[in-house]
Amino acid sequence: MQIISKQVLAFRLVFSNGLYVGLFCVFFVGLFLPLVIVTEFLFFEPYLVFYVPDYMIDNFIFIIIISVLTGLVLSMSIYRIRFLQSSTKKLRTGLLGSIIGAGAGACCGGIGIALISIFGAVGGAATSILTNFEIPLRVASIGILGFTYYMIVRDLNRECKVNLE
Amino acid sequence: MQKTFSILIISIIFISITSYADAQQIPSWVKNNAGWWSSSQISDDDFAKGLEFLINEKIIQIPKDIQSEGQDEQKIPSWVKNNAGWWSQGLVSDEDFLKSIQYLINVGIVSVSLDMQQETKSNSMIGSFDISKASPIEGDKDASITIIMFSDYQCERCAKWVLNEKQEITKKYIKTGKANFVVLDYPMLGDDSVSASEANYCAQDQGKYFEYHNYLYTKHRGVQNGWANQESLVKYSEDLGLDSEQFDNCLLWDRHSLRVAHNKMVGSSHGVSSTPIFFIVNSDGNFERITGSQPPTVFDRVIQEFG
Numbered sequence: 001m002q003i004i005s006k007q008v009l010a011f012r013l014v015f016s017n018g019l020y021v022g023l024f025c026v027f028f029v030g031l032f033l034p035l036v037i038v039t040e041f042l043f044f045e046p047y048l049v050f051y052v053p054d055y056m057i058d059n060f061i062f063i064i065i066i067s068v069l070t071g072l073v074l075s076m077s078i079y080r081i082r083f084l085q086s087s088t089k090k091l092r093t094g095l096l097g098s099i100i101g102a103g104a105g106a107c108c109g110g111i112g113i114a115l116i117s118i119f120g121a122v123g124g125a126a127t128s129i130l131t132n133f134e135i136p137l138r139v140a141s142i143g144i145l146g147f148t149y150y151m152i153v154r155d156l157n158r159e160c161k162v163n164l165e
Numbered sequence: 166m167q168k169t170f171s172i173l174i175i176s177i178i179f180i181s182i183t184s185y186a187d188a189q190q191i192p193s194w195v196k197n198n199a200g201w202w203s204s205s206q207i208s209d210d211d212f213a214k215g216l217e218f219l220i221n222e223k224i225i226q227i228p229k230d231i232q233s234e235g236q237d238e239q240k241i242p243s244w245v246k247n248n249a250g251w252w253s254q255g256l257v258s259d260e261d262f263l264k265s266i267q268y269l270i271n272v273g274i275v276s277v278s279l280d281m282q283q284e285t286k287s288n289s290m291i292g293s294f295d296i297s298k299a300s301p302i303e304g305d306k307d308a309s310i311t312i313i314m315f316s317d318y319q320c321e322r323c324a325k326w327v328l329n330e331k332q333e334i335t336k337k338y339i340k341t342g343k344a345n346f347v348v349l350d351y352p353m354l355g356d357d358s359v360s361a362s363e364a365n366y367c368a369q370d371q372g373k374y375f376e377y378h379n380y381l382y383t384k385h386r387g388v389q390n391g392w393a394n395q396e397s398l399v400k401y402s403e404d405l406g407l408d409s410e411q412f413d414n415c416l417l418w419d420r421h422s423l424r425v426a427h428n429k430m431v432g433s434s435h436g437v438s439s440t441p442i443f444f445i446v447n448s449d450g451n452f453e454r455i456t457g458s459q460p461p462t463v464f465d466r467v468i469q470e471f472g
Contacts (some may be wrong), residue, residue, distance in 0.1 A: 040322055040457040046467060051460045055329055128355065131321065132387035 010153040023078060028071035035063045062138040069145035076152045084159050093148045100141040121123045191224055191259055193305060193407070194418040200253025203246050212249070216266060218420060245269060292450035295431050296347050299425040300365065301374050304338075304345035310468055312344055313444040315351040315432045318361035319393055323441040325460035326384035327378075333461040338468060344445075348378065349427040351440050357393035362425040364398040367415035371407045380405060447471040 014020050036042045036050075041060060043049045052060045074095070130137065195215040202212035245265045254437040259268060288299035291311045296302075299313075312334070316323040338344035348365075352358030368377030380401055386392035395416050402412040415421070435444065436454075443455040445467045453467045 040459075043457055043459055043463070045456055046453055049459060049463055052459070053325075053329065055325060128388040128390065132390050139411060 006153055006157045010076070010156040014076050014158055017079075020075045020079055023075040024071040026071075031070050032063065032067035035067065036060075039063065053074050059134075060137075062142070064078060066138065066141055066145065069142065069149060073145055073148050073152065076149070076156070078156065080152065080159075096144060100137055100144065112126045171174060175226075192221065192419060192422055194420075195219060195424075196253050198418070199249035203253065215418075216269075218423075219263075219266070228298050237312045260376055281387065291347070292444075292446040293374045294349075294435065294444065294446065294452075295427075296349065298427045299431075300348035300378065301369065302345050302347055303335075304340070304373060305342040306345060308342055308345040309448045310338070310344035310348045310471060311446045312338070312447060312464070314346070314348050315440055315442045315444075316348060317350075317352050317354050317358045317440040318365075318381055318385070319354040319388045321354075321385065323460040324382040326441055327382045330458065330461055335388030336463055337461070337465070344468060349431055350425045351432040351437055351442070352425060352429065353386060353440065357387040357389055357391075357420070359425055360395055360398060361393040362428075363419060363421040364402070364412075364416060366421035366424055368405070368407060370415060372394045373405055376405055377401065377407075445471060 015024070039056075039059060041050060041052050041056070041063075043051070084148075172192055193308050195218060196216040198207065201207045202209070215458075229274070240304050248257055248262055248265045250258070251257040289295060291313065294313055296313070302311075314323075316327075318324075334344075335346070339346050350362035352362050365381070367372055381393075381398075384392055384397070384401060391397060395413075398416060399409050399413045403409045432442070439456070441458055441460075443464075444452045445455065445464070446452040451471070453471065455463060455467065
């Protein structure tokens, strides 16, 4: 119960300000949209199609979780930096988690090809790693983002003794 | 050692080589073959496969206007073998070596299969797509719609599309004769992608292209992590009951490397830069591009519009 109340407090603290709701939306959409394009859930040609096949449902759920956590972590980190003059360490950790999650599964589409064409053999090796360890990387990304989120919530509860009533 | 040189089987023999094509296209395995043949490490037949490759890839071009009669057993002059050895060591130019091959053909020692040449010619173009070196055509060759797939065997999305989505397209269009299906290679995810593409043509040599193609996709396990290396590819050929020694040799000598490179070039010339990419081509040669592993409903709509 205490954990939930801490979450609620942190949420109310940050997202009572409309600016941070907007920031959350920007970060969420900013990651979710490219990921569903790169992982081929959203197609633009020859017709606009959004398609999540049964055999890719786990991948799609991972993308939603990573995008939501990224939106939360980044917007809450910015709040802490602006109002509590905290360090940017957690923001950087959050970004790291997002990048790992976004890169995982880069293969035949945009990211993989870009890596190979720009960085040659090194890019090829990176593509191999990102593809072969897609699920572990996504889990690691969620782990990093989850941990960062937990730390931010804990810090917000500790640093802000605000009576919201 | 004086063996006869009966390269190919069919009766019609062509005489005289008209031109030496770009010598730079001669793959290194042919040169290596020549060196080993000159030192009697491989048989005449093995060396002949290299020559057959040069002819079929049009590195050596042969006119069709003159036909020779049946071939008698003949001996390979020793100077040809010497030439091959010098050529492999770089002491003789490509052009000089090709001249010696011309001699072999002129005197009827080397013959070329007309069947093979005609097969290559007969189904060479679908719209603006050169499919002369593509996979065999799956379905009715005279179907009004052709679905061309550019794929990389290490590409996860390609594998998932073939294993999950293609069945519906096969059932609706390929089996009913409304469309046919052709695969062109676009290997881009490393050396194993190239080997995997070549392996399919090695399987085709033994009459099992699509069996191998589909089986290979069921074995997909990622990128450059061994599932598509030569050892694994040969293992799959054994699983399908192919002659694994012949298959292994085919892969070892990169016998279909130019074929794969050619197909990739066809893709590049049509703006392919990722996989899978499909082109739905109608009988007028017009085409619609479908990028990515899209659902069968998209194919339905495109085919209906074209129909």
